[in-house]
Amino acid sequence: MSEQLSSQVLITPFPDGETVNSLLRRNARLAGDSTLRKISRQLLARCPALDGMPSRLDEFHARVGYLFGDRDELEAKHTLLAYELLGVPPERHNALKERLRTSCKGPIRSSRLPVLLAPSEAAFLVCPECEEAALDQYGFSFTHRRDVAPFVAACPVHFCWLRPSAKREHLFDAQCHCTRSMLHLRNAIQFAMYSDVCVAGVQSACAYSKAGVIDALRKAHWLLDSGRLRLAELVTTFMSFYSERFDDCRLDALVSTPEYIEAALRALTREGRAIHAVWCILLTWFAQHCECQRPCSPLRGRREVRSLSAAQVKAALSLYGSVVSAAHALGTSAHRLTIVCRCSGIPVDARPSRLDDATLTTIRQRLASGMRPQEVACATEMSTNTVYRVLAAMPFVESHYRTLVTHSTNDAKLLWLRLHQDHPKATQTQLRHIAPATFAVLHRNAREWLQHHTRHSAPMHAPGHAPRPSSALSALARAVNAAAAHLDLLDDPPVRRSVYRLRELLGINEYALKSSASDSLLRGFSQTRDAYIAARLDWAIRHGASARLYDWRTARAANLRQTTLKNWGARRQDEAEKTIDGHSKFVSRNGNQG
Template identity: 20%
Template sequence: MITFFPTPYPEGELLYSILARYHVRSGNISPKATVEELFGSRSVTAVLDLPANVDRLISNLPIGSNYTAERLIVKNTLYPFYSAFLPPERTKITLQSMKGNSGGGIHSRTGIMASTIKENRYLRVCKECSMESLKIYGEIYWKRIDQVPGIIICPKHKVLLSDSKVLVHHDNKHEFISATIDNCNLSDEYTNLTSIEEVIESEFIPKYIQLVDNVGKLLNNRYPNKPPEWFFSQYIERLKMMGLANTNGSVRQKELRGQFIEFYGESLLEIVQSPINDNDSSWLSMMVRKPRKTVHPIRHLLMIQFLGITLEELWSVENDYLPFGKAPFLCLNAGADHYLKPVVTNMTIRYDNKIKRPVGTFSCSCGFVYARSGPDSSEEYRYKVGRVKEFGQIWEAKLKELLQKDLSLREIARRLKVDVNTVKKYGQKLREGEVELSSEGQNDVINKEGFREEWLDLQKKYPEKSKTELRKDNSRTYAWLYRNDREWLNTNSPKKRQIPTVNNRVDWDKRDEEILKVVKAVVEEILNSDDKPERITISRVGKKIGKLSLLEKHLSKLPQTNEYLLQNTDSVRDFQIRRIKWAIGECERQGCDLQWWRVAKIACIRGEWKEELQEEFENICSRIF
């Protein structure tokens, strides 16, 4: 049992940092001696984000200590961040693993190991926070939010974080290293950091700050765990409301990708290690399919912010896509006694791919069926009819009643809320029905022969006309035959005309030459631009020339263009080198010292590329000077 334990500093000090401060105060020279004092074992590993063996630590705290394992895990590790979107059962197992001594599967269980978002290489600090901490407490400490991958600014001071000299995974896996003035790069030599405006385009900075604030909320609040299907359903329902998914939940992937990139900007997405590929295998596309694997919390937060959902709403309010509101709906049958009353309970929705909007079909018990496109943006839309599919017997009975009153067609149309042509059409149908009803059982054969003769005479008179055109010329005859003698009608009508097909074969050789010229011009334009470099990829070139689909699907048919693109598209390394050359030019233009850290910041070189490309930078500088 240890005799003292450092009090955690506010604003989310890491448990790793608390234990590092204990190591300093204990006077131990050996890191293993500290580990043994804290955990009763010399084999415990110093883990930054999701440590295990917390129960052992609690059992060794001084008598009277009111700390619990769960309190330390929730308040002083990254557990609340990584567990927020995990299924309840997996969250429970992860918490138990962190309390116990089986920490080997924690990172796999939370999806960190499989994620393409990689953890930071060095521990990070905010210089403003560090100076405040030195003034108040006389020492610096590691904050947990500063260590979240993708977080590059301090949520309090809104300035860029700086890498310390302390590796997240250093040589001695048992050593807890405390933050100091020396290893946190607080000397004047490191004070000239790039501003956030040079890293993220200014218009997207507020969105990045909101993202960082949401990370803080995940760390400082315990939201109830939900199954993956809950989040998937929330996202799909909101995409429906935004018109990015149809009523069946099928997402319009290309439009989603385009709007997502436009919303965040490529520089922001690069910083959070979540760029969007131009195909259906991107992480964004996978998020809006049925959940099959764990998604990194940063990407959940990106999706939530894009959809306009707050964290509180995400966990407490279940989105339900109701483009026409809730039932009952209004009956718009002007011939019924319940006109404009909410009596319609039968409504179906389909998605119209032509107009890219939902279409609702409303069926009343009176037989009146109407449809309209949605969503309803105001109350007045409830009173609109897009198209009447069926008027029903009650409406037709009302029409018959009004016709017998010898009213004008215009007045009847006004009362029934239709146009005059509709009154004419259905009035004629009613009269035809009466004729058929009166003749039933008396002159069936005579009527049939009469209608047949009329139809044949019509074809003789207009031999060039089609069946549809003849129907318009004598709708009464056609309607009778269709209802009473359809087989004869089909046999004795003009045959369907064959529309000759036109051979529009593509001259691929000619098209190859035309496309090659345009592609070369675009590539030259990208390479000679003084603006921030763009990576030369097939998809980017395709977008710029307006032929993305052609290059994606038929590049094999354009051999010259294909060969040129193979030789001139950028690998990741090629692009990084171009960005370094551009950044060097920017430094010279601004009159700044040509130092690697400054060039790397301007060129947005991060992670594993930073060390790998430093030698390339030095070679370029040696050639220049």
């Protein structure tokens, strides 16, 4: 149940581009005794959401937002909705909008980046020039939505680096940045400009949508008309194009790891999959500046051969009265229709042709005997097209090519069944890797048979997790050491070192920390309760407190309860007695043996 909000709340202006959390945070400061978490629970009955995608926007509009415009205007000017919709299939747009407007459990994301490669949440970066301009115009500074977009490190308006706000920067984010140069600044500005276009949701942002990225890759000849990608060349050129362009090791790991690039391209080419907007920007940027140098071959496909029955031909001839008109109506050529009529015994007034009745009979006999069309053409001195037209008019005769395809398909079926017997526990993917050519033949010519004779077992998830990039793991280790050094330098009483405290300092979630950091690294940072009490007591003694444990003044100086100190002293005494008893038994046993 939400807490009651005081009726005496000062509502400040809401500039275009400011996030909802920034407005609530400023109003909470003006209230004096409130915080963002408290005012979010009072006003919206929820915890603080993501800066760019807050939930319960309908509730916010009903309580406060109606003062600044309608709901659609709030979505267009104060959220990252347009940015998040770039990589989402159109049929899922309404579901994402519904999550933004109503109650939603957890953060609202259209897709995720790999673990340890996503920027920290609530990492406030501001442009000093924009902050000064906002102070002059409104009398206060605010968080702009373009600055909370992922990997935006420069201002697209003033062309300068963003700096952390008054709140301390997360240690993991700080360790992910390398030494910055002018090349890094130019690329950061370019990326920020592309991201700003996507955030604003203007007409030009369509180029960064999922369909726009596919169209850009097709224009650059990386995507063929058949729908296939030049994957190997694309990945290699993509990695070379973005080599050492960014100062953030996480973004550099994204564009330099083939597995991440291939996964993004697979998500891009599949209709029902979503792709992160960062990949949309990177792929469009790449396609606009890098074109495939290898020439594109024309699209080759199979010619569809349509069988015409004698009844259809007779009806068309009686209706239209001429061979040409009937051929147009049936979707074929006059020459082919004439051959069909002659093979079916339909009287037709055709033009004189080299294909007389005797030659036609010879061609039909040789095709029925199994000769290839090329051999028949050479034997009768007719064109190959004429022979193929005669073959098309003989649906009961199987072509030599189709016979070869049938034989190869039957052989592939036998080999696939033998693979099932030799590998009874293998999945379809594993069998596909064992015999890729066999799978290709069956997938092309007998797809239904392949699906029927494929073992569909439950997916076997490998234990563990995907490997983390080495650069991100190195940054994580440096951040943990920096967190320990930061706690050592505090002038206040020592705080207990725990995994929760470490997550707060690093700015990453629990899963990312526990699945990436080693147990020894976490144990080296964590602190037991007794070690924490001893550190508090040592700090109090260094600052002039008495060393007597049972003195209430010592407990007060260490910011501990007197009972806590007494219990800690009793545990230390018990451990010391156990140690002495164990040492005495060891000495007596050795004396008896001597």
